Amino acid sequence: MTDANDPRSKTLVTDRAFLSLARSDAQRIVERDLRRLAVERSLRSPAIAAKMDEPAHSIKKMMQEWERLVNVLESPWETTDYFLLDDYMFALDTRASLEKELGDFSPAPPTPLLIALEGLDARFLAQTVREEPGQERQLQAWLKPLSGRPPEWLWNRRPRVMPW
Numbered sequence: 001m002t003d004a005n006d007p008r009s010k011t012l013v014t015d016r017a018f019l020s021l022a023r024s025d026a027q028r029i030v031e032r033d034l035r036r037l038a039v040e041r042s043l044r045s046p047a048i049a050a051k052m053d054e055p056a057h058s059i060k061k062m063m064q065e066w067e068r069l070v071n072v073l074e075s076p077w078e079t080t081d082y083f084l085l086d087d088y089m090f091a092l093d094t095r096a097s098l099e100k101e102l103g104d105f106s107p108a109p110p111t112p113l114l115i116a117l118e119g120l121d122a123r124f125l126a127q128t129v130r131e132e133p134g135q136e137r138q139l140q141a142w143l144k145p146l147s148g149r150p151p152e153w154l155w156n157r158r159p160r161v162m163p164w
Helices: 011-018 021-043 045-049 059-074 085-104 111-126 154-155
Strands: 126-131 157-159
Touching: 011 059, 021 059, 045 111, 059 085, 059 111, 085 111, 085 154, 111 126, 154 157
Parallel strands: none
Antiparallel strands: 126 157
């Protein structure tokens, strides 16, 4: 999506949220990510699985992906460095997965992560508009969630400025 030196690739909100976690919450996330790593390893050949030391879909990586999308939406579009429709759809899917993963925490998801996610969601909503049937250049054909996949509001939004 963006170069590592590009300010849009920074994930300051996510990084701060993870740094502010209570030790018990951080441990719950580590345990979840270890379970996820076991699943991801089981889907790979033994040679590849042996090289995997963290899950591709950790809670932190998912939040960072969502934050990067929000950062890109807030930046001016450049003709040489913008993200693709696939990148947008991947970030929406990642956000939906994050909703499920945080919802599975018992007794409740870590508060710093919920606060950070709420702020990122608000920024996303500010940079997107509701996709209405019949609009020119609509994304509706691609914005079809799996049945009942929360959050419902995610699946009818498109960037205010359409780069595609």
